[in-house]
Amino acid sequence: MSNEAYKPGLDGVVAGECAIARAQEGQLLYRGYEIEDLAAHASFEEVAYLLLYGELPNRVQLETLESELFIVRPLAPELVQTLRLIPKEVPAMDVLRSMVSMAGHFDPVTGSDSEALQRRSLWLLAQVAGIIAARNRLLQGQEPLAPKPGLSHAAQILYQSHGVEPDPEAAKLLDLTLILYAEHEFNASTFTARVICSTKSDMVSSVVGAIGALKGPLHGGANENVTRMLTRFSTAAEALEWIQGAVARKENVAGFGHRVYKNGDHRAPILERKARPLAAAKGADELMAIYDVIRDVMGNEKKLYPNLDYPSGLTYYLLGIPIDLYTPIFAAARVSGWCAHFIEQQANNRLYRPLSLYTGPEQRTLTPLGGRSD
Numbered sequence: 001m002s003n004e005a006y007k008p009g010l011d012g013v014v015a016g017e018c019a020i021a022r023a024q025e026g027q028l029l030y031r032g033y034e035i036e037d038l039a040a041h042a043s044f045e046e047v048a049y050l051l052l053y054g055e056l057p058n059r060v061q062l063e064t065l066e067s068e069l070f071i072v073r074p075l076a077p078e079l080v081q082t083l084r085l086i087p088k089e090v091p092a093m094d095v096l097r098s099m100v101s102m103a104g105h106f107d108p109v110t111g112s113d114s115e116a117l118q119r120r121s122l123w124l125l126a127q128v129a130g131i132i133a134a135r136n137r138l139l140q141g142q143e144p145l146a147p148k149p150g151l152s153h154a155a156q157i158l159y160q161s162h163g164v165e166p167d168p169e170a171a172k173l174l175d176l177t178l179i180l181y182a183e184h185e186f187n188a189s190t191f192t193a194r195v196i197c198s199t200k201s202d203m204v205s206s207v208v209g210a211i212g213a214l215k216g217p218l219h220g221g222a223n224e225n226v227t228r229m230l231t232r233f234s235t236a237a238e239a240l241e242w243i244q245g246a247v248a249r250k251e252n253v254a255g256f257g258h259r260v261y262k263n264g265d266h267r268a269p270i271l272e273r274k275a276r277p278l279a280a281a282k283g284a285d286e287l288m289a290i291y292d293v294i295r296d297v298m299g300n301e302k303k304l305y306p307n308l309d310y311p312s313g314l315t316y317y318l319l320g321i322p323i324d325l326y327t328p329i330f331a332a333a334r335v336s337g338w339c340a341h342f343i344e345q346q347a348n349n350r351l352y353r354p355l356s357l358y359t360g361p362e363q364r365t366l367t368p369l370g371g372r373s374d
């Protein structure tokens, strides 16, 4: 293989065809719809339908999806039993990875044609949310809650996690983050899901692998690190001093930069616009000033701009969500995209099997063990 064909990290390489999303500088489309329009006019459930079925639902189709989701929300008792056995120190993403794998043993859907895969996707969507919430309840020493009819997916996550029906504004904001997180073309976790699918493996294995990829701090794990960073400072002046040093030391700063968007991730301002009034309402003006100063220094000095994880770390913090749940909630949204990609990959499959550029020793002669010096 020639050196020219080699792109570390597959940077700039087209690795497959995709009709689900288009991410390019200045634009993100889900099945042809601008993310700004979906954020303004659709719910997460409508977006999940769009990703999985290819079109936005009409009212009847949406109601059908909502009732199907509700039916498959309860976790198998064996899952709840297993959740009780996992040590409380285990990070929520590790718990989610194991529990989705276990949920696969109780998959209520049979078959693997596209209709079965769509139903399995809804089941996974419901189960991921249920696992996250049940784990949170058990960590608080409380019993997992049954889902409540009539709540949106976002409200259900908040209700089942905290035991009280959420404030509608909080549920709406969480819903917006789910829409923004739902899909992003060939990102690392989705690519992982597609590679697993390409071996003709199953959808649950694909989602389990994707969760493992999402966990990393260069991918979904960044939103948790954003909050750890923002909450380290008491004042914007402290944050300014730190970020100037971090830039000088060439430190990696969570929530900035993107492989595809070099002039900024336009999902970030959509969420930032909504997070700002929430910060004001919560009296978190200094936190917002810390957020702004880090963003401004990164933009001015490094020409690096916030990705979605920067405002989502802030938003989840303001919503009072435990930090360990940020990346799992990202997964609760992205599972819709992963499943849509699985369905697309299966329908037009070719095994992913790239080449490597060999950097090991030249061919050499083997000396049997007895002839090797100690």
Ligand SMILES: CC(C)(COP(=O)(O)OP(=O)(O)OC[C@H]1O[C@@H](n2cnc3c(N)ncnc32)[C@H](O)[C@@H]1OP(=O)(O)O)[C@@H](O)C(=O)NCCC(=O)NCCS
Pocket: 217, 218, 219, 220, 222, 250, 251, 252, 253, 254, 255, 256, 257, 258, 259, 260, 304, 307, 308, 309
């Ligand atoms: C997302 C990310 C992995 C993309 O990486 P990438 O495509 O390999 O980055 P680039 O090649 O464009 O980086 C260009 C330069 O900016 C630097 N850079 C990129 N992101 C940076 C960040 N968040 N903090 C500091 N420097 C960063 C790189 O080190 C590189 O510097 P160099 O030219 O001196 O070597 C990277 O931006 C990053 O680590 N971000 C922080 C983690 C994060 O927020 N992840 C969520 C992504 S949605």
